[in-house]
Amino acid sequence: MTERASELSDADATYVFAVCRDPDVPALAALAGVTGGTPVRPLSLGTLTAIVQTVRAGEFSDEAWQARLSDQRELERYARAHHDVVSAVATSCPTVPLPMATLYHGEQRAREALLKETDRFHTALRRIAHHSEWGLKVYTTPTAPGGTGGRSARPVSSADRSRPAPGTGLAYLDRKRTAQERRERCQEEALRAAEAVDADVSRLATASRRLPPHPQPSGERRVQILNATYLVAEHRSAELALLARTLQERTGSQIELSGPWVPYSFVGEV
Structure with a gap:
């Protein structure tokens, strides 16, 4: 589902952490996400909700990730930040985590791609609930x-x-x-x-x-x-x-x- 970072302009992109059902929306504001800049927020997918954050696409370009892979401390920081958001959301509702650096060129592109996978998300959520x-x-x-x-x-x-x-x-x-x-x-x-x-x-x-x-x-x-x-x-x-x-x-x-x-x-x- 992820769009290649090299295909994204050096502007804003939508980072997706997870898909869930009925999250604790007020609690999202306290999460730093992967950048610590714009707030983590919900993105409606009908009966489901994606947990997203606006990031700079340039931070997730192929070149940026190659540099990050050679910096173990920086890579661990991103992985921990991603996991912290997923874990926090999962405390209040069944949550399907998405891979680190799942990125789309804007909310509309993210919504369209994720909506195509709603049947699979529903299946996964039924399996892991409670x-x-x-x-x-x-x-x-x-x-x-x-x-x-x-x-x-x-x-x-x-x-x-x-x-x-x-x-x-x-x-x-x-x-x-x-x-x-x-x-x-x-x-x-x-x-x-x-x-x-x-x-x-x-x-x-x-x-x-x-x-x-x-x-x-x-x-x-x-x-x-x-x-x-x-x-x-x-x-x-x-x-x-x-x-x-x-x-x-x-x-x-x-x-x-x-x-x-x-x-x-x-x-x-x-």
Whole structure:
């Protein structure tokens, strides 16, 4: 839906933050938006409302965004400003957030483009009404060489006693093979635990999405084995928190629950 910034003149443009139903209009005046200049305001779309702000088109040209991408602090400032408006609106009504830097050449162009998508907006609003997004990550700690990864060592069997004595070449290879088998077994157990966590939380949630695991910082021993997000009814948030604690105790995995968030992941492509 966004018009390319390069197609906009260096004049005023309409920045769209979100589309919602029955927002708290007086509260919009307190929001700074992405520029801190003109006020954030509603734009009527019939039964829906877009949350917009007038900005200088030149601030969102291709050249301006290329420069912004190389300035992490400035990029984060814009992203946070966009998110702050969306979050504030979502506190009073179901809200479909639009991507950062959704821009149109004037209110009329914005209204015409957004009206073409009203069916999709209505579908998304029905889906997310009285729901929030929650993130859930599951971690495991890999078994250290020769260790047990925090699990009890398995009993010594007759096969263990019959293995070659330490110091021989065969004993070295046998230890390497045993360590590899232990790592593989622990990894399989961790993955099964992650699948069990996802299955249980998905049963509580209205919808869920699996995301790629995040790479861990250098020196971090934990390995992320599940990164997922869930759409959960607001009245079940306490139940979700209790379930996360119960699953951590049951599986022995490290579970991190974050939220509630505006349900960005469940509004579809709008």
